[in-house]
Amino acid sequence: MAYRNIVCAAFRDPTGPVFYAINPANGEALAGEFHRASLQDADDALKGAEHAFQEYKNINKDTKAAFLRAIADEISWLGDTLICRAAEESGLPVGRLQGEMGRTIGQLRLFANLVEEGSWVNAIIDVALPDRKPLPRADIRRMMVPLGPVVVFGASNFPLAFSVAGGDTASALAAGCPVVVKAHPAHLGTSALVGGAILKAIEKTGLPPGLFSLLYDDGHTIGAHLVKHPKTKAVAFTGSFKGGNALIQLSQEREQPIPVFAEMGSINPIVLLPEAMNNRAQTLASQCAASIGLGAGQFCTNPGLMLAIKSPSLESFKAGLAEAIKEMPSATMLTPGICENYGSLSKAVLNANGVTLIAESPLVNTELQSQSVARVATVSATNFLNNKQLQEEIFGPYSLLVIAEDTDELTALVASLEGQLTATVMAEKSELHNYPELISTLTDKTGRIILNGVPTGVEVSAAMQHGGPFPATNDSRFTSVGSTAVYRFVRPIAWQDWDDDLLPDALKANNPLGIYRLVDLNWTKQ
């Protein structure tokens, strides 16, 4: 493994101060001296990215697909070396990381397929109408083109699927944009391994080296410099509300505005309707508990809030929940800092007016550090409605059950919610029709609405929406998961009366790519 900063697909001689990745389970430094990148490294990375963009923006779609597949292959060949390093750095279980590695490879191949198929460019053609009165219509052809260099911030909670070659990088490369990654300091070795895989893929496909850079920093200097850099054309970030807000504010200091996509935090409410509660309180309790505890509660879609109406069956739901939580062994959190935050916030919330603990797990692994135990608490709707702070995300295996007196109060709870990535309704089909206002309001608050499932487990597909109203993200019009994530990094251009030979292939008269195009308002491959 090479630990040096990668600038334009080449390792840099180290200059900056040294720092190390820490194993959260034992607090020890892992192998590898990482060097803080310099501002010059960042400038060179973006200069190379801008240069590479001139070639890459027009690259043959099959070459682009081959590149994405080559990255996927190189990552898969890293095998257990990658899995074990990621496990040591993140404290995540090997099984979870194997799944995440599969997802990362799958995402790259999904975007390879998207690019190869080609219709994603949304070609729209209005053919000339020379005889139209009073004025003829020109021939106008429009498609999506890439924006330019994209800065990606690795996310702490997905060391593979939302990091160096994760969804942001895959979708930016698919769009036709070079990528500069700021590695997350919590998984430096994982980042280095995946960075090496991308390097090999660039070599094998003969693409320009400026397509990819990977910079390390244990502080915020490099990240801030990248966000404010005039050559940066878009930024993708997944992390905390505080971190996302800081990036947004930095970006507002720019002379030229650029899109910044910050996926920041969500408490993913689950609304439990009475008939479902009455019919299957135990099943619901098991489902909710499993989703709360999954991956030590460190998913963006972790259900941190449950809303229900007071009833006898709610009592058995609470009992079932308590039982399941108490059987949940402690888990290593991503970093000692995240663990400390979780511990203090999930305890402090119990001091809030009316909040009482339902259960916490007693099963603490004392051999390991950075251990979180699952906690669930409850509060009345009245107290919840009077305390906005109870809507703040507590990152970890925590959830709050809010109990309403009746349907009206349940609807009021939903109306009080901030924007969310997901919202879930647990209901019998027969009762769904009784809650039109509640469901309509809940839909307004979220990017994805789920019936009788759990919010954790985000499908990577064409129809997925992972992004919701503020503060879940800063721009609910885009998604960071699924194939439409590519649209974060493109803009349309219209060619008017342009020479057919010089048009991009996607817009040529005879449709040489055989893609779907909207021609005079009809979708056709002709």
Next chain:
Amino acid sequence: MAYRNIVCAAFRDPTGPVFYAINPANGEALAGEFHRASLQDADDALKGAEHAFQEYKNINKDTKAAFLRAIADEISWLGDTLICRAAEESGLPVGRLQGEMGRTIGQLRLFANLVEEGSWVNAIIDVALPDRKPLPRADIRRMMVPLGPVVVFGASNFPLAFSVAGGDTASALAAGCPVVVKAHPAHLGTSALVGGAILKAIEKTGLPPGLFSLLYDDGHTIGAHLVKHPKTKAVAFTGSFKGGNALIQLSQEREQPIPVFAEMGSINPIVLLPEAMNNRAQTLASQCAASIGLGAGQFCTNPGLMLAIKSPSLESFKAGLAEAIKEMPSATMLTPGICENYGSLSKAVLNANGVTLIAESPLVNTELQSQSVARVATVSATNFLNNKQLQEEIFGPYSLLVIAEDTDELTALVASLEGQLTATVMAEKSELHNYPELISTLTDKTGRIILNGVPTGVEVSAAMQHGGPFPATNDSRFTSVGSTAVYRFVRPIAWQDWDDDLLPDALKANNPLGIYRLVDLNWTKQ
């Protein structure tokens, strides 16, 4: 004509100070006492808009289309009353305003057709795969839904097509968003007449009154309040760079970020290639002059810059241009202030290093005020490259011809340009292949690229892109003209395993709307 502020489709009793529309051609106040809206008016407008949104967001698509058509009909019935008031207020010729009225009505009907056809919601369906290994896939269905109340600022230069019921309003209403319009103070009566037309359309279709408000202000208080208001979910603006930037900065003070679309200014370069210049210098001169002078040069796509290589035929182009400009009668500008600015800027530029006048029109109508005369100037590429200020828009019938020594210098000129709404190439087809770098760079700078046409005259169609890299707009990913303008005001939601009866019609299993949908990656009406 009623001159009162319209809040939620009802006239308000006047409270604020009185102001008047001014006829720029004679400096006199026109009929009608307009009252500055109060902050309470603005609050009530947005409160009503939020309320109306709850009904309108789910409205039947045929009702929405009928509403848009009713607005178009009501405007058409205003006929010459509207044309004459607009002419008095804007100084624009009746012929131009008749065309603009046609465009305004056409836009509304275009969006009515879009909404009625229904496929614009971009339904994407990934059907469930219950047997998939290792995990089953849920049924996921995604479509675009409206954002909520949109604030529209009337543009000075399109009193009809980009004002009260212009492209921004039409696309927002088509998306499913209520609209609060801040009237442009230069055409108050025109705004009042069109506002009245929308009122009648709301009455006739029985839609909620909160769908539309129209507020007057001779200052910036109301506009600023609307942009910062928590209930506002998007802002659309067409105007100056200064005005757009002010709105963007105001929006950055918001707690909740929202999309702000500012179309701010562009000098729309025309690149004249040598063979074309050699073969048809006179024709090119006439085309350019006509586009420069059109509507007193007050179009967003006015060509304020021409780039060419030194040659003998360029001299005859210059002579032809001078001749055409000298035959151009003066024209009334939109407001006395705009006229004053144009006069001082188009004269001051002649003091810049190396800039010399090619021609200005001597034909000044001394009977009228606010008269602009066309001016064209020239400068060497070297001097242009050394003076960034020469790229600043001079709003009016002005253009600067920049003369390069050779192809390399012409390419350098293109590379130096800021972002543009449009870029035009005048060329023989045979020479186009000789300028790959120039054309590639020019394409990077613009939202629309035109061959052998003029940039003025923007088709309102599906493939149009009216929006380009900063500073032409603040967000090149969207358009303010054409049917895809609707996408400024929507976001996607994904429904997961949702009950078919409760899904929006666009997503139901049997496709009751018969729209195009991307089902398992195929566009189909099945």
